[in-house]
Amino acid sequence: MNPEIINQLQAIVGSNYIFTDVATRTDYGHDETEDLNFPPQVVVKPATTEEVAQILKISNTYKIPTVPIGGRTGLSGGALAIYGGIAISMERFNKILEVDEKNLQVTTEPGVITQVLREAVAEKGLFYPVDPSSMGSCFIGGNIAENSGGARALKYGVTKDYVLNLEVVLPTGDIIWTGANTLKNSTGYNLTQLLVGSEGTLGIVTKIVLKLLPQNKHNVLLLVPFYKAEQACEAVSAIFRAGITPSALEFMERDAIDWTLRYIDGVNIEIKENIAAHLLIEVDGNYPEILMQEAEQILNVVEQFEIDEVLFADTEEQKNALWKMRRAVGEAVKSNSVYKEEDTVVPRYELPKLLHGIKAIGKKYGFHSVCYGHAGDGNLHVNIIKGEMSDANWNTEVPKGIREIFELTVQLKGTLSGEHGIGLVQKNYMDIAFSKVHLELMERIKAIFDPNNVLNPGKIFPDGE
Amino acid sequence: MNPEIINQLQAIVGSNYIFTDVATRTDYGHDETEDLNFPPQVVVKPATTEEVAQILKISNTYKIPTVPIGGRTGLSGGALAIYGGIAISMERFNKILEVDEKNLQVTTEPGVITQVLREAVAEKGLFYPVDPSSMGSCFIGGNIAENSGGARALKYGVTKDYVLNLEVVLPTGDIIWTGANTLKNSTGYNLTQLLVGSEGTLGIVTKIVLKLLPQNKHNVLLLVPFYKAEQACEAVSAIFRAGITPSALEFMERDAIDWTLRYIDGVNIEIKENIAAHLLIEVDGNYPEILMQEAEQILNVVEQFEIDEVLFADTEEQKNALWKMRRAVGEAVKSNSVYKEEDTVVPRYELPKLLHGIKAIGKKYGFHSVCYGHAGDGNLHVNIIKGEMSDANWNTEVPKGIREIFELTVQLKGTLSGEHGIGLVQKNYMDIAFSKVHLELMERIKAIFDPNNVLNPGKIFPDGE
Structure with missing residues (x-):
């Protein structure tokens, strides 16, 4: 330079x-x-x-x-x-500027770590629900760039559902506030929501106003072992249909838990031989007696499937251990082999079909996959494991398989990414989800914000577009 | 033609x-x-x-x-x-295409009346919470165009919070689906949210996929009379700060109720001489005993202000009467005189300042106003009443007053419209909320979608822009 x-x-x-x-x-x-x-x-x-x-x-x-x-x-x-x-x-933008208890809002800089923000508002009895697995080190600004989700999205929504207003530096150097600090807003085009999830291609966020909720006082956590992975997926929508909205509903295939228990310390869970998958299910609220009622209703639902003994986490220590395990799955799986991770998402009832399809596609192209994720919102992370596969197959067969997986998600009315974004590594699959007209519309929006294509070029849009 | x-x-x-x-x-x-x-x-x-x-x-x-x-x-x-x-x-687009109980979604055409949609999903135990006062005649497509809110936004959000995916005819005649039928989506720019609230200027929505919730089984409704209108506004954020999230929290000035009770039949409520304003407060949920606890907590909060006797609506009939009254306020006020309505919105704690400011501005420019609205989300409808005012003053002084009201909302970190949109009649106030750079960005987005400016021209953007 x-x-x-x-x-x-x-x-x-x-x-x-x-x-x-x-x-x-x-x-x-x-x-x-x-x-x-x-x-x-x-x-x-x-x-x-x-x-x-x-x-x-x-x-x-x-x-x-x-x-x-x-x-x-x-x-x-x-x-x-x-x-x-x-x-x-953006690491020096690390100040929480105001926790506004009167309006249930927080104004923050983007370089604040998500967990730090969550804890700061919790101290005042307030709740910022979005909890990506990386919340101990990711920035709230990055969450906005990727429209991060996490385990509580099924009940509480994702990052976009909490963003009221953004101070943004446009690629040209102009500065705007995108919206207002209000719950309702019908004033011009919603540039706030256009910026959320735009992966740092439309502007750089420098201040953020987030909506907060009152903190829930209690929760109950269950770990349910299933003999068949597809049945675990089926149980997911059965729980919702019983009228319960859990605050978390996580799916983990056998391998995901096994590898994680080897990878981390301090979590003592014994997994029986014949267990194929687990659901980790949380309900939260202010009234313990009602949570117990809901937990019982959940038990009634899952008992209709072939399950083993349910673990009922009744101490903070047990709950923390289970969440520590769940949050470590991603790293554990990845530490095991060269891998590619896909962030598939479908309407939740379609999860069994998605899981079944992924395994069939893996068989066809000769790869093993380990799946886990936020089943309650239909968001399944698919880790394709290189293992003993040859470099040649890895480079030629796996991309074909990934393309078929994405074609399947789109057929099931889902899409390519639930919470990780398209970024660099998924961009050449965008034609599966979007027509040429649609992609061109998005590219023209990019060009309006960034006429010289200087801000985070080469992301989201397919090569050669 | x-x-x-x-x-x-x-x-x-x-x-x-x-x-x-x-x-x-x-x-x-x-x-x-x-x-x-x-x-x-x-x-x-x-x-x-x-x-x-x-x-x-x-x-x-x-x-x-x-x-x-x-x-x-x-x-x-x-x-x-x-x-x-x-x-x-769009009146022939009047079919609900699928109520998807498995995924808690509904796919509908845009010409379905909002209340018809609400009732159709309620029959299956599902809940579409957005309830604009006009829900008995407005179309769900219009709700998307204006990002409609209503009385339940404080707890459940507005139209945008339920829209998952839209089939849209672009002004050029191209057809796209904006998103996917999933709760999470980080795949390209969020054109779904760009379309919501774009007031029919970017495309014509022809199919809609909405997220639904499980239906709540119970609610409790209170009507609280205040001797001072500003105290009613102060009570609003005090209720939230007590840790309660009502499902509705509506504010009505004295005149609004008086005029409405004269305008409609079948609602028997006696309003004492010295009452200046009312709050209509609802909590909802699945457990009656908890709703009673919350209602008591609300009573404890409002009793810290100067209030008269609280009306506790304990029959469906009483509840319906109170809601009928609340929903008729807009029409009743407007039937009374030539008027202009502004749809101001601020963070809810700022409501007393907003109300105080509106009255002071009215005094300065010689107009009377009747205010009511969704106080729980800071959304106050300001009806400026012509009454005996001369045409000359109406045409010259009132616009100056409106400008000052909007300047005040923006100072209070609010904006011009909470749920009605900018449309035609507010467009020349847009410079108050947005810089030139910001407006130009929005206009260029319009031009991408609609290069010949054929779709709903002359809306949103100020004259001469």
Whole structure:
């Protein structure tokens, strides 16, 4: 990169917050997507909206690819600097600006870790429900970029359902607030929701206003072992049809739990030989007696399937252990082999068909998969395991299989990604979900916001589009 | 209009579904916005997506302004054919296509009346919570166009929170589905949410997939009379801060109730002399004993203010009477005088400041206002009453006052419209809420969808923009 540009960037952020050394660039060259690494040419760490705006003006003047970077926990490569250029790390935007107890809102900077935000509002009796598995290290800004979900989406919704208003630096360096701090808003086009899930391609979010709920006081957690994985999937919609809305309903195939129990310490669960899958089911609310009623109703439903003994977690310690296990599944599975993860999502009743189809496709193309995820909202993470597969098959057969899996999700009225985003690694499957007209519409929206295509280029849209 | 165009339109919809007579054109020239009437040159009533697409292709070929029309209950003039042209009435899109009990979803055409949809899903034990006051005659498609709210938004959200997927005919005649039938979706830009609230300017919705909830079995309704209107507003956020989320929390100034009780039959409520305002408060859920607990907690909160005796509605008949009264307020107030209605919205804690400010602005410009609305979500309908005011003052002073009211809402971190939309009558106030850059961004989005500006032109954007 031209030293003159480096000088200009340094003048904006100060010499302590600009990095061109290989170690830093490599460090900011990855997220949690497979083993990919694309080092930017320079990493800058601005602290104010105005600094971000000035950086983007430079990006535009010199037409330099520029990528906003959050907690680097992404699973679709959304924050990878695939063309080098400037990486803008948002880590210094780490202040919670106001917990507004009067209006049940929080105003925060985007570099706050999601769990830190959740705990800060919980201290005031308030609840921010969105809990991606990576919440201990992901940024709330990254959650907005990818429209993150997590385990509580089936009852409480996803990131988009909590975002009221965003301060955004547009790729041109202009600054806008997208909306208002209100629950209702019918004033012009909803740019707030257009920005949420746009994977850092339309603007860089610098302030966020989120809606909060009153904190629920109690919850009950059950772990239900099934002899047949497809029956576990069938039980999911049976629970909803019984009139219960759990606060979490997680599915884990046998391998996912086995591998996780080997990977983490401190969780003592014995899994019998013949168990094929588990559901982890939580209900929450303010009245313990009602939660017990609901737990019993759930037991009545799952007992209609072939299940083993249900584990009823009745201490905080047991609950934490089960959630620790569930949250570690992703890392555990990935630590085991080279892998590719797909973030499929379908209407929840279609889960058994999806699982069945994935296994059949795996058989056809010779790959093993480990599936787990947020079954209550139809969001199944499919980890395709390389294991002993040859590189040749991995590179030629697996992409065909992935394409068939996505074709199946779309047939089932689902789509490619429930909560990870399209980013880099799914972009060449977008034609499965969208017509040419539809993709062009999205690309033209991108061009309006970013006429020089400097902000996070090469993401979302298929190559050659 | 060129007879050749009429012939082409007739070939599409059939001769029974095209109208050029004055009576029909006048009938389709209004909604419920003030006394405005803008007759289109021709009214067509297509029945299929393909017919809508063919009509829009004609609109594009001949560059004819074209307006989609729903239940004609709009309050911002969104469906008025201000440049004449073609009106596309969606009334034949009146089928509920599938109530999907397995996935808690409904697929419907847009010409279904909102209440009909609510009742159809309720029969299957399911709940569509969005209940605009006009729900007995408005169309679900119109609700999507304006992102309608209603009385239950404070607990259950607004239209946008239930829309999963839309079949849309773009102004060019292309047809797309915007999303997927899933609760989670991180796949490309969220065009679903861009369409919701776009007031029929970006596309014509022809099929709708909505999320549903399990039906709540019980509710409790309270009418609380306050001696001071601002204290009623203060009580609103006090209730939330006590940890209760009511399912409705409605505010009515004295005049609103008085005029309504004169306007409707069959509601017997006596209002004492010195009552300035009422709150109508509902809690809902599945467990009557818990609702009674919550009602008591609410009583504890409101008793900290200067209130008169609380009416506890304990029969269905009483509840229906109170809701009938509340829903008739809009019409009753408007039947009384020439008026202008503004749909202000602020964070709920700011309501007392908003009400105080509106009254002060009214004093300054010499107008009387009657305020009522969905106080639980900060959405206050301000009816400015012409009464004895001179035409000259009405035309010159009132717009200045309205501008000041909107400036106040924006200062309070609110915005211009909570649920009615901008449409025609608020468009020249958009500069208060949005910068030039922001408005231009929205206008460029409009131009991408609608390069010839044929679909519902002259709405949302200020004159001269």
